[in-house]
Amino acid sequence: MKFIRLVLPNFKRHKLRTLLTILSVMVAFVLFAYLGAIRNAFSFGVSVAGADRLIVRHKVSLIQLLPQSYEQEIERVPGVSDATHATWFGAIYKDPKNFFGQMPVKPEEFMRMYPEFKLPPEQMQAWLKTRTGAIVGRTTADRFGWKVGDKIPLMATYWRSKEKNSQLWTFDLVGIYEGSPETDTSNFFFRHDYFDEMRRGGQGQVGWFYIRVKDPKNAEAVAKAVDAVFENSPAETKTETEKAFVKGFAEQAGNIGAIVMAILTAVFFTILLVAGNTMAQAVRERMSELGVLKAIGFTDTQMMLLVLTEALVIAIVGGGIGLVLGYYAVKGGDPTGGALPVFVVPVRDRILGVVFVILLGLVSGLLPALQAMRLNAVEALRRE
Amino acid sequence: MPNTLVNLNDVEKVFHRGSEDIHVLHRLDLSIAEGEFLALMGPSGSGKSTLLNLLAGLDRPTSGTIEVAGQRIDSMSRAQLAHWRSRHVGFVFQFYNLLPVLSAERNVELPLLLTNLSSAERKKHVATALEIVGLSHRAKHTPQTLSGGEQQRVGIARAIVTDPTLILADEPTGDLDRKSGDAILNLLQSLNREQGKTIVMVTHDPHAADRASRRMHMVDGQVSSEMAA
Numbered sequence: 001m002k003f004i005r006l007v008l009p010n011f012k013r014h015k016l017r018t019l020l021t022i023l024s025v026m027v028a029f030v031l032f033a034y035l036g037a038i039r040n041a042f043s044f045g046v047s048v049a050g051a052d053r054l055i056v057r058h059k060v061s062l063i064q065l066l067p068q069s070y071e072q073e074i075e076r077v078p079g080v081s082d083a084t085h086a087t088w089f090g091a092i093y094k095d096p097k098n099f100f101g102q103m104p105v106k107p108e109e110f111m112r113m114y115p116e117f118k119l120p121p122e123q124m125q126a127w128l129k130t131r132t133g134a135i136v137g138r139t140t141a142d143r144f145g146w147k148v149g150d151k152i153p154l155m156a157t158y159w160r161s162k163e164k165n166s167q168l169w170t171f172d173l174v175g176i177y178e179g180s181p182e183t184d185t186s187n188f189f190f191r192h193d194y195f196d197e198m199r200r201g202g203q204g205q206v207g208w209f210y211i212r213v214k215d216p217k218n219a220e221a222v223a224k225a226v227d228a229v230f231e232n233s234p235a236e237t238k239t240e241t242e243k244a245f246v247k248g249f250a251e252q253a254g255n256i257g258a259i260v261m262a263i264l265t266a267v268f269f270t271i272l273l274v275a276g277n278t279m280a281q282a283v284r285e286r287m288s289e290l291g292v293l294k295a296i297g298f299t300d301t302q303m304m305l306l307v308l309t310e311a312l313v314i315a316i317v318g319g320g321i322g323l324v325l326g327y328y329a330v331k332g333g334d335p336t337g338g339a340l341p342v343f344v345v346p347v348r349d350r351i352l353g354v355v356f357v358i359l360l361g362l363v364s365g366l367l368p369a370l371q372a373m374r375l376n377a378v379e380a381l382r383r384e
Numbered sequence: 385m386p387n388t389l390v391n392l393n394d395v396e397k398v399f400h401r402g403s404e405d406i407h408v409l410h411r412l413d414l415s416i417a418e419g420e421f422l423a424l425m426g427p428s429g430s431g432k433s434t435l436l437n438l439l440a441g442l443d444r445p446t447s448g449t450i451e452v453a454g455q456r457i458d459s460m461s462r463a464q465l466a467h468w469r470s471r472h473v474g475f476v477f478q479f480y481n482l483l484p485v486l487s488a489e490r491n492v493e494l495p496l497l498l499t500n501l502s503s504a505e506r507k508k509h510v511a512t513a514l515e516i517v518g519l520s521h522r523a524k525h526t527p528q529t530l531s532g533g534e535q536q537r538v539g540i541a542r543a544i545v546t547d548p549t550l551i552l553a554d555e556p557t558g559d560l561d562r563k564s565g566d567a568i569l570n571l572l573q574s575l576n577r578e579q580g581k582t583i584v585m586v587t588h589d590p591h592a593a594d595r596a597s598r599r600m601h602m603v604d605g606q607v608s609s610e611m612a613a
Contacts, residue, residue, distance in 0.1 A: 002497050009485035292481045295442060296495045296542075297470025299463050377442050381477070 003302070007309050010282065018314070021278040025318025025360065026325070028271040029353060033326020035260045036349035041334065041342055042256035052216040053113070054223055055245040056209040059236040063088070065205035066235050073229055074209055079222040081214045084109035087195070087207035091154035091169065093144070100140045101187040102154065103207070104195035113210050116183050123148065123175030131194045135175035137185030148173055152188075160200045169198070181344045211239070268356070275364035279311045283368040290372050291380025304373035311365025312358070319357030323350070389549065389582050390416035390439060395448030397434050397605070408434045409605040412448070421576040421583045423596035431605040432586045433554060439584060440473050440552050441465040453549050470498040474543030476553035476572075480535040482527040482542075489514065489523040492541045499546065513541035517571060533564030540571055544581070551575070553585040557592050569595045 011018045056074060058064035065087070074083045089102040107127050111119060119127075119135060127133045136146060146152065150173045161169050171190050179185045196203055213222045223239035230237045240248075283290070290303060298306075327345050334343035345353075397409040408431045416422055424432040437443040438450060441457045442465075450458045457468060474495075475481075482491045489510050496506040514520045517537040527535050536556060543551055553572065557565030573595050575581040585596060593599045601609045 002503070005490065006483075006486075006494075006497070012485055288481065289483055292475075292477070292483070293494070294466070295440065295469065295475050297466050297468075297473075297498050299466040301463075378437050381481070 003306060004309070006306060007313060010286075010310060011313070013282075013285075017278060017281075021275055021314055022318040022321075024271055024274045025315060026322035028267050029319045029322025029357065030326040030329065031267055032264060032353055032356065033323055033345045033349070034329055035264055036326075036353075037330040037334075037343050037345050039257050039260040040344065040346050040349070052213050052219070053242040054211040054213060054219060054226070054239050055242055056211060056226055056237050056239045057207070057245070059227075059238045062208070064235070065202060065207060066209070066237065068204050068206045070230065070235075070237070071209060074211060074226055077222065077225050077229060079214055079218050079225065080211050082109070082113060082212040083209055084113050085192070085206040085209045086110070087192070087205075089154075089156065089190075089195075090158055091156045093152070093154055098144070100143075103187065103189055104192040105189050106192050107189075110189065110210075113212060116179055117177040117185075118179060119175050119177040126174040127191070130172055130174050131191060132170070132172050133174040134171035134188060134190035135177055136173060136188045138176055138178050139185045140188060141176045143186075146173055146176075148176060159195070159202070161198050162200050163198065165200065182342060182346065184342050186342075210242075268360070272360060272364055275311065275314060275360060276367065278314070279307065279365050279368040280371075282310065283307055283372055287375065287380045290375055291377045294375060294377035295381065300373045303375065304369040307369040307372045308362065308365045311368070312361035315357050315361030315364065319353070319360060323353045323357070326353075386417040386419055388415050389418040389420070389453055390414070390584075391449075391451040392438075393449045393451075395438065395445045395450060397431070397438065397443070398446045407605060409438075409445070412606065414600075414607070416582065416584065418582055419576070419580045421573070421595070421597040422585070423593035423599045424584065424586045424602060425588065425590070425593050425599060426602035426608075430602040432602050434605075435602070436552055436554055436584065436586050439550065440475065441469050470495060471546065472549040474546065474548040474551045476536070476539050476543045476551065476556045478555035478558040480527070480532070480539045480559075482535055482538055484527050487524050487526055488519060488530065488538045488541075491527070491538055492545050494542060495546045509545050510541075513545040514538075516544065516575075517541045531564070532560050533567055536560060536564070536568050537571065540568070540575075544575065549582065551581050551583045553583060555586055555588065557587070557589060565589075565592065 056066070056070070058066055068085060071083050071085060074080060084106055086103040086105045089104060091102055092098065093100070107124070111117060111124065117137075123135065127135055134152060136152075141147070152171045152173050154169050154171065156167045156169055159169075160167055177185065192206070211222070211226065213219050219241055223241070226239045227237050293306075294303065327350070330343060330345050392412055392414040395409055395412040395414075396407070399406045399408055408429075412431075412435070414435075424435065426432050434443070438445055439452070441452075441460065445458050448458070449456060452472065455468070457465065460468060482488075483494070486494075492510045492513050493506055496509055499506075501509065511520065511523075514523055517540050519534060519537050519541065522530060522534060522538075527538070530538065536559075540556075543553075551572075556572065557568050560568060569592055572583055572585065576583050576597070583596075585592070587593050597612065599611045600607055601611075
């Protein structure tokens with residue numbers, strides 16, 4: 001600790017340079033946190049998808065429908081403990097940019113399949129009693145200022161209603177479900193029985209099935225067994241883990257993760273050069289001072305640690321402020337005003353951020369530290 | 385008869401510049417007694433600074449042995465030499481070489497950071513050293529607010545704060561006016577006479593060398609003449 005007194009005053013030598021370096025590091029880590037949240041949002045919660053859940057969809061594509069009767073057959077497959085279904089509704093609320101997922105489901109089965117969605121019991125009861133009832137996640141409710149009791153008009157793009165052959169469907173909002181920060185609370189669910197009765201065409205068909213397996217270790221075998229049941233039928237299936245399904249769905253918008261990684265790599269490489277250059281310059285400018293320390297009796301290792309500590313302090317101050325600012329910027333809401341379902345800095349990225357801060361400090365200080373370590377005191381003192 | 389503190393035996397120092405070998409010290413034998421104040425004189429390139437660096441353990445001889453206070457320093461590793469320097473050597477530089485971002489007292493404290501002394505003990509040692517050089521009232525000042533003479537006195541306080549075996553001064557008055565230079569020489573002389581410090585001083589200035597108890601003149605890496613005060 002006593003050596004930190006030798007490190008901190010060095011930042012006062014070139015205050016502007018120190019400030020600019022810290023600011024650059026800070027901006028890099030704000031970007032790291034913010035882009036991390038965007039990448040996570042585009043993965044639609046891939047990382048938190050249930051390991052014991054499988055998705056069964058049409059083998060040809062996600063938009064092909066499957067017979068609802070498959071549910072009973074799926075439930076009979078050994079290893080399956082529960083099954084239910086959903087269908088993509090794809091309607092517009094006022095404006096096409098107000099995107100969020102809407103799906104008709106069987107309330108009890110669905111809520112059993114997704115215990116991470118927390119719905120108050122009285123709201124669940126209300127949903128079961130109201131045929132036109134719907135529930136929505138907290139993110140979307142807050143985005144549009146919806147509250148329980150509101151009537152929600154949705155303009156269907158595909159599923160017309162039998163009622164006057166209209167595109168307009170109106171639902172009664174009976175519940176708002178919550179979830180952990182990493183749970184997607186952007187979707188809107190309504191009753192399949194009402195949907196099936198009111199839609200023009202497509203009766204008895206659904207979009208996909210959710211399966212809960214008894215043992216996640218057997219997920220692959222169960223998936224194969226399910227697909228085998230419907231082999232050579234008019235509607236063959238493709239069963240995969242929820243994680244793979246969500247990933248495939250997210251990648252329809254492009255490989256956002258790879259794009260974000262490319263941007264971050266460029267940012268960090270630049271910051272490494274900036275911080276490394278600052279440290280190299282700082283050491284070069286005070287060779288004779290470092291020579292004095294060596295002459296006094298500082299060892300090679302102590303010299304190296306002094307320079308590394310200096311680089312670490314810059315990285316920790318800049319990176320620390322950057323991560324905190326990034327965290328609060330993300331907490332302030334997503335840039336689309338709510339279209340990104342899960343907009344948080346994942347715990348994994350927070351830990352990674354701290355690791356990167358330390359790595360940046362160590363790597364940017366490494367060469368100057370080695371230079372200080374190998375310094376010949378006689379040569380250094382001669383530079384005066 | 386005072387004890388021998390430093391003993392150089394048949395010391396050679398050769399620098400290599402490309403294919404050329406430069407013999408800076410030739411088969412040098414030298415003894416320095418405990419409590420002696422030795423002035424090393426000679427023209428540039430005569431080897432006096434190289435000799436000072438060898439005595440300080442900053443450099444190693446090409447051949448020969450160097451013993452200080454009974455310890456062979458010519459065969460020590462870099463790390464051992466660093467530890468040895470921190471315990472046995474106090475440096476006074478021509479250009480003071482204070483760290484500009486630290487106050488006078490923090491500069492003086494530097495060698496004590498390498499000891500196991502507590503913060504309070506270090507503070508006490510620093511106060512004593514600054515008192516000896518007459519700069520207690522300037523302890524909180526940074527080097528740029530001190531005169532050249534004051535900076536050199538801080539440099540001397542830093543050199544004596546660990547109570548080293550040997551004080552090595554490289555042209556300590558070379559950057560000072562006569563008055564300030566005299567004050568520094570008085571200080572070195574009193575450290576030698578009153579506190580028994582062994583001092584080796586490199587100087588070009590015969591007036592400064594007159595303050596030493598022994599003067600040694602070097603030419604081409606060899607002792608050309610010696611004179612006791």
